[in-house]
Amino acid sequence: MQASRRKAAVALAAAAALAVGASGCAKSERDGDSGGAKTGGTFVFAGAGNPKNFDPIFNDDGETFRPVRQMYETLISHKPGTADLQGDLAESWEHDPEGKVWTFHLRKGVKFHDGTAFNGAAVCFNFDRWYNMKGAAAQAQMIYYMDVFGGFAKNEAEGAADPLYNKCEAPDENTAVITLNHYKGAFPGAFALTSLSIASPEALKKYDADTVKQNGDSFEYSAFANEHPVGTGPFTFGGWDKARNEITLNRNPDYWGEKAKLDKVIIKVIEDENTRKQELKAGTVQGIDFPAPADRKALEADGFNVINRPAFNILYLGINQKNPKLKDLRVRQAIAYALNRQQLVQTKGPGGTKVADEFMPDTVLGYAPDVQKYEYNPDKAKQLLKEAGAEGMTLNFYYPTDVTRPYMPNPQEIFTVLANDLQAVGFKVNGVARPWNGGYKDDVQQFGKHDLHILGWTGDYNDPGNFVGTFFGRAKTEFGDAAMTDMFEAITKADGTVDEAGKKAAWEQVNRDIAAKWLPAVPVWHAPPAIVVTKDVKGLVASPLTDERFDTVSVG
Template identity: 35%
Template sequence: MKKGVLSAALSGLLALSLALAGCSGSQQAQTTDNGQQAPAADQAADSASSGPKQLIVGRGADSPGLDPITVTDGESYKVTENIMETLVNFEETNTNVVPGLAESWEVSPDGLTYTFKLRQGVKFHDGSDFNADAVKFNFDRWMDKSNPLHNPEGFQYYNDMFGGYKGDEGHVIKSVDVVDPSTVKFTLNRPLAPFIADLAMSPFAIASPKALQEMGPEKFNEHPVGTGPFKFVEWKRNDTITLEKNPDYWNKGYPKVDKLVFKVIPENSARLTALTSGEIDLMDGLNPDDAETVKSNPDLQLILRPSMNIGFLGFNTEKKPFDNPKVREAIAYAVNKPALVEAFWNGLGQPAKNPLPPSIWGYNDDIKDREFNLDKAKQLLAEAGFPNGFKTTFWAMPVPRPYMPDGQKIAEAIQQDLKQIGVETEIVTMEWATYLEKTRKGEQDMFLLGWNGDNGDPDNFLYTLLDKNNIGSNNNTRYNNEEVHQLLIKAQSAVTQEEREKLYKQAQEIIFKDVPMVPIAHSEPALAASAKVINYKPHPKGSESLEKVDIQ
């Protein structure tokens, strides 16, 4: 990455940033799929009976960790977003940026300086002050490898979104400086078009400096301290995480419930049974074929999360035989995507051809997908030197995810298709946190995984998942294409959205040809809740604060 001098054309970028600064959240009533309309947030205050209120959320897996900068998975962010907060937020149902811990911000004409005015009087759960020093403390920890609280292996999301660490070539953030207790200034080495949207992402929530220093990173990862609507209470591994209401929360009137419990129930059907019996109040990972059952039950409500994801079959492009593009393309022809989507997504998904979902601007719809063709697959394998196929391992996710409802069964279905072209696969699985760690390190051959977008920007899919800089982070295919890299870096600093869109479409064409992954589906994840749950609004990024959710 190169540092550069900006022209006056960057006024377009400034205008975009200022427009985002002026956005404000909307308060819309939620209409569920069974026709019930949830009251607006201001109607919820008088809806529930007196006495402590508890919301129990059922989910398919435990959180690998609770320090948001150290994790990359949705199960962790479902919890941490209720404990810790970011400088800016997304609106409740979309990725428009609105104020968070920062009340406002200004961007310099050259796009290299961002100045944030912070909320005053905000306290961390341990009683210490949230201020500009706390913001600087967190960013110094993340960006400086010599900081004693920096992760020796780095922070994946920081690396992915901000081009490495202080001193690295291409590192975006030059410095974070305290102007006064309620003002903090970011100076960039080069312009970054999605900078504000990146800051709204869950990993960049501000932690209590006092707690980090007293506990150390390892303990903090098990006992997080933030400024959010709920305070951490207890974590029973692979069972429950319990949070309690923060009585001193700066957003007065919230949260609406006194206790928030995240309960692990690995099997989707068992989770629905727990919901029906009243053991839990809200669940994700609903089997798509159970949607009609939920809709017909007057005691339940079906809720659909807006789609912003990709479920894919990935290849470790550094390992033989998957270092050969013809082998990868052969398998792409052997994956019957329409049949998979029909069998496992049951009307709540669509076949995918790009790693970028069609709900994100920059999606290249001109690309014509490969059709299921076993003869073509066999031909390509023969050309690659494998006329009789080969044996390999096939890693399958152990938990349901929003982008892939049942990784085990989907892997088994793909296994049968591949067998027809001579590719014999041994399905391998393991505990979820281990699965993520090992795929990050590149121990896998062929694998299932996916991604739920974090900020509504193409950069968060294409650069995060497929840029060479992110090998060892979220680029689990370990794909390395210099032309794609240059296009994605150029797109990050481009002045207009039109210019960025053109670059992203070019990158998608190259990625489609190289086949580092086989995009399988974009899902519309189904959730279910008790009819007593009101004001729950699922966010397209896959997790959300539950501060406004109430129980009637």
């Protein structure tokens, strides 16, 4: 990899310091010898939930990103098995001393799946498309874009801020220059976000990609998003059979790098965890993700390859302050003291799970070891509720079904344990189960129907803004925290601090204040997720970011 210059080198060094995962797998087979692995055949992987669609910018969940990552590429990516950055569609990059102007030197000879050329103009078309997106429904669905770039040319969505993005220019075919309005600590890591994958401009225009319609609590997306996704990746879209719950990806014979070893990848959506396990044992699928903690040893004993990823994630209990009683810090603290998180770790967490005291792992810059901790203390919880006059209040506690997340291996079991803890100190809990896509996420993130919810995050890159800033950097419907302007300002200041020592100190103070002053949610645990494949599957490199690519995989 050609390293970036100036302050980009600092960001790369920070990412390299994480270097979690299999260091022996750090070299991508795309750039080297295939090692004589068998080519051809089909790899069937069991997904835990349906994707929302295949337009990267409108998505933010792993079940959608799994197929998207095989079809699309980003300017920068992560070296397999680590959180270290490497060139992807951009071979190298640099920025000016202020961190505002980013110049990308693009890979030559790359074609989109529709045969059109990838070049500087295509990069700018994508960034300008996102910046100029119209319609409140479209903007509200661009969650990652809003977290990174703040706002749009014309803000129509609730919560959008002044835009960070300024412009993109293509001085020649092999260069793209992106100008920001000010420095942001997320870069260059954010350029590796799957949501910021580069799509074919011709396909985006042909299939009306920008059309997003809202119908009540649901959204409708374009033909591009559902039927004609076009990227530059090693696999092309082969179809989404919704009746069979199968997504087919075909080997891209014109891929710019080393071609995928497989002819085909099928992602078979199997929502029930036990059914996924049974199909793995029956050989109808060759891989599953996020096995139940209790199943890992048994699967290993049966000869399956259980690959543990490092825990670069967080599960949290979100609190919605739209409920007036939950605006009272004492009530939110009572919720935190009521939870026996250590027991939850021991009974429901995968091996190696740790109680979380902050909203990011301790390997990330800005982690503060001296934050206020909420040890299990039901008596303290009852006392706070009495002081706040909130004894016996009812909490509508939402949790998702038909999904298993890296940080949340069994949502219903986690909900049950947390709900029991809350009821034991005097809360009344009304559990509301909703399907992950087309239900839970909309109810929580778009409409704020809940009082409590469980959700989490797997880091996209090694920066505090990607954790704390993503959750609490601006007002969000899911937390009902619009009044916490001092929290937003503190996070913005920390994220804009260029000096490394100053940035570390600023984020440490943010973490202290989140725990003691604001408490918009309660951190629950950091859990190491696993991925399981049959013994005839070779070449799969597990990612701490759950960013697995299947072009190196062979079967047989």
